[in-house]
Structures are given as structure tokens and as C-alpha cells.
Amino acid sequence: MVVSNRTETAVRCLRKRSRQIQTRTGAGITDGILHANMEEKRRDETKMDKMTYGTIEGVNKPVSRIFFGTAGTPFKNGGDASELLDGILALGINAIDTARVYGQSEKSIGDWIEKRGNRDRLVLLTKCCHPTPHWEKRVSEKEMRKDFARSSELLHTGYFDIYLLHRDDPEVPVGELVEAFNALHAEGKIGAFGGSNWTHERIDAANEYAYRRGLIPFTVSSPNYGLAEVRGDIWGGGSVSLSGPAQAEARTWYAETGMPVVAWSSLAAGFFSGRMKSTDAGRVGEFLDPYAQKGFAAADNFERLRRCEILAEKKGVQVPQVALSWLFHQKLNTYAVISTHSPARMEENIAALHLPLTEEECAWLNLM
């Protein structure tokens, strides 16, 4: 496996800066809170103190280590998500993950941004160039710009902190895409950019192209990553995961480069919600949607869940907290994308950032 020296050096710098920011947990983002009631404000600040932040090159503010995932309800149906989003923001989560293809998600978020006037506080990540419903590929500068225009309209902003290609098309020369991203960046339309569901080899090739020409490289990637191992191409169109033994080489590349990983479905789409028990393998349909069943309901993952249950009981915490703590203990520069309908549950997820696990516990959870 070849790691480009320049990728390594550049992203190592990021890592150092990221650590510096994390030690200033929550600093600088409390000033926008509009609560009149001082007691409520004090309580919220205490909650926000628990959030931790990293840096992503190209994003001009600290980025919460948890991104709020908005692919499901109420977002995809265009419902009013204001209360939920207010609750999530009050926890110190400033990063939101959406995409052009998440139904009405961008509209829901955009309506809230417009109502609250809080665009400057947010790290907005959206994605472009998802394949058509018939899985025809759409990876090109033309489609990037077309999606950008529509996303901007719905999100009420002409600027995305992070802009990602939602899938790759290896038939498209990587240089074309690097040039297209650089053009959008030069026009002041995007900050950081990269791929979601891109292999590390293609990202490395993109960054070699960028370095040879003095262009800005990809500084963020969004694959699946979590304690559960995904079975196959869960969403279609070439979804990429870093989990499981087969992805060891990819994880080594990420560990060596420090490339930020915005890990989608980090609770395995609810597999680790704690609602489904490890003894429920025969009735997964009662707990998981068809995608989660197809992607995660396998014997090895049920064993991982059983081990989470044991550690959760021993430590007096919840199953999802153990699964998330495992993720945050890995060597990668990880941000977890998590969806929930409940700020209270998100608060538990944030607490997982501070839940200690030994190396032995981490290895045992992952069946090693």
C-alpha cells in the first residue's frame, strides 16, 4: 500500500491542529445562544462542554465530533424539524450531514436556518452527484454544479462548509473532479471537499493529482465506519465501508494520513440502538428497516452486540454508548454521523466521547 508523502505530511499537520482545538472543547460557539433565561443558558453551556471538536482543513470553524444525520424522518418528508434541530444544536453539535438525494432534508434544514438566522454557527455538509434512481452514474462537473444550485436554493446559502461527491465513478479521470472542486472553491462556494463512498486508492490518486499541480486536495472522506461489519453494498452504487477485517489496508491508510473520516451509520443504522437484543436474531424485522437488515443482521454482528450488552451492563451505560466509544477509540481521525429523533438520546451519544475502554475491551468487542 502506497501512501503519498505529501498526503501524509499535509494531513499530519491537520491532526496536530485538531488536537489543539479539542483541548479548547466547545470554546467560541456559545456566544450565539439566544435563550433569555440565564439558568437555561447555564445548563445548555454545561451540556455543550461535553461536546468535543476537531479541525477539517478548509472548514473555518471547529467541527463537532458528531455530525447530525438527516436522511430519515422528519427530514426526508420535509416536516418541521426546528425543535429537533434546536435541541441538537443546544448540545454543541454544529455539524449537519445532508445530501441532495435525502428527500426533503435540505428543505427542512434550510427552512430552520432561515427561521433562526444561524447559518454562521453551522458546519453544513451536503453531497452531490448521487446516481439516478436507476443507478446511472452522474459524476461530472456539470452534475456537481446542477446539484449545487438546487442545494443552495433549498438550504438558503451559497456556501457549503463541506461538499462531497456522494458516490464515485472510477471511469471518470480523477483530475477532472479535483479541478471541478477547486473551481467551486475558488468561486467561494465550498470549503473542504472530498468523496463519500470513495476508496482510499481513488482519494490518494486525487490528492497526488492535486499536489502535482499545486491544487487543493481532498481533506475529508465519508465512508461507513463502526463496530458492525457491513455485508455487501448496503445502499447500492458502490457504498464503501472501513469496517471489518477485509478493510484493514484502508484503515491503515486512514490512520497514516490522518484523513478525517465522517463515518456514516456509525450505530449501524440502529443495530446498536440497544432496543434489539443479541437474542433477537430471529425477529430483526421488528427492529430494523430492510437496509439495516441487509447490511448488518449477521451472526458476527450479533456477537458484537452481545459483547456490547455485557460491557454496557458492567459499566452502567447504554449499548449505543459502548459501540460509539469503540469507534472513538480507534486510531482514525473520526467524526461519527448519527441520526436520532431525540436530543436526550443524542446527549447519551455525546457522553460516549468520554467513556473509557481499554485496548483489551476494544479488541474483545471486535471479536479479536
Ligand SMILES: NC(=O)c1ccc[n+]([C@@H]2O[C@H](COP(=O)([O-])OP(=O)(O)OC[C@H]3O[C@@H](n4cnc5c(N)ncnc54)[C@H](OP(=O)(O)O)[C@@H]3O)[C@@H](O)[C@H]2O)c1
Ligand atoms: N454518505 C452516505 O452514503 C450515507 C449513507 C447512509 C447514512 N448516511 C448518513 O448517516 C446518518 C445516520 O445513519 P443512520 O440513520 O442509517 O444510522 P445510525 O445513526 O447509525 O443509527 C440511527 C438509529 O440509531 C438510533 N439511536 C441513535 N442514538 C441512539 C441512542 N442513544 N439510543 C438508542 N437509539 C439510538 C436511532 O433511533 P431514534 O431515532 O429512535 O433515536 C436510529 O434508529 C444518516 O442520517 C445520513 O445523514 C450517509
